[in-house]
Amino acid sequence: MPELPEVETVVRDLRAERLVGRTIRQVAVHWPATVGGGSVSGFRGRLAARTIRQIARRGKYIIMALSDGWTLLVHLRMTGQIRLATPSDIREKHEHLVLTLDDGRQIRYRDTRKFGRWQLVRDVSGHLARLGPEPLSPEFTVRRLREAMSRRSGMLKPLLLNQRILAGLGNIYVDEALWEAGLHPMRSAASLTACDYRRLHAAIRLVLRRGIRARGTTLGYGKTNFRGLRERAGSNRRNLRVFRRTGEPCLRCGAKIERLRVAQRSTHVCPECQRVREGAKP
């Protein structure tokens, strides 16, 4: 579910709720596999009585720095959701982890598919070292994008989904960025011109910024859909130009949007604006 804009939305929500400075009083783990790395008891022992010093994001990870120097790394994977509650609220289905804070509030983690992970680590940078640059940081330049991609022979989409090349893009925003840039997802990275890289760079930043401004993409009404801390849906769906618009007219040229399978993922393209071979200049 959550890609960079959705994770950023959760992090901003957590900060806005003034969770920095709160101390964790109690830790309940209802699905042990949610805890990554060490043992569940070690995890509970390390978290209890710690104060949250800082909340940040890197790629699709939520980073919570704790008072004893350890850091809580949270990855929501496909269906992880964080919400705030109080002890009297009933435990919902698929709620796997509950942190009770010193002010009586609770951070609850719900994850239908149980893919998400909460892990305590001593050195964050070591754990995140394999991630590529942050797409919205000043360090992410056209040049860095080109250097990371151009000597690879692979297709654009799998490379953009690879978190080592670039941190934070997922299936939705890759399709959107490639449409914005007028590039076909199956085109080889090696075939791009300098101009293509400039367009791709701008497109990535555009779709991510737009996603954050809309507080993320909520695709439907089911429990597995993205929600912010207070159950609030993101409105970025109405900004989507190709994703899940199969058969609908392209907003640029009117051609019917097509769905393909690339990198085992559902992929959406405009067959006119995004041609595999050269010559596709939107």
Next chain:
DNA sequence: AAGAATGTTACATG
């Protein structure tokens, strides 16, 4: 009712 689903990783094969 079969297939797909916003993610990542390990393993296999070319």
Next chain:
DNA sequence: ACATGTAACATTCT
């Protein structure tokens, strides 16, 4: 080393 594919994780939604 790189590219690509499959399976696994577990459940819901269409």
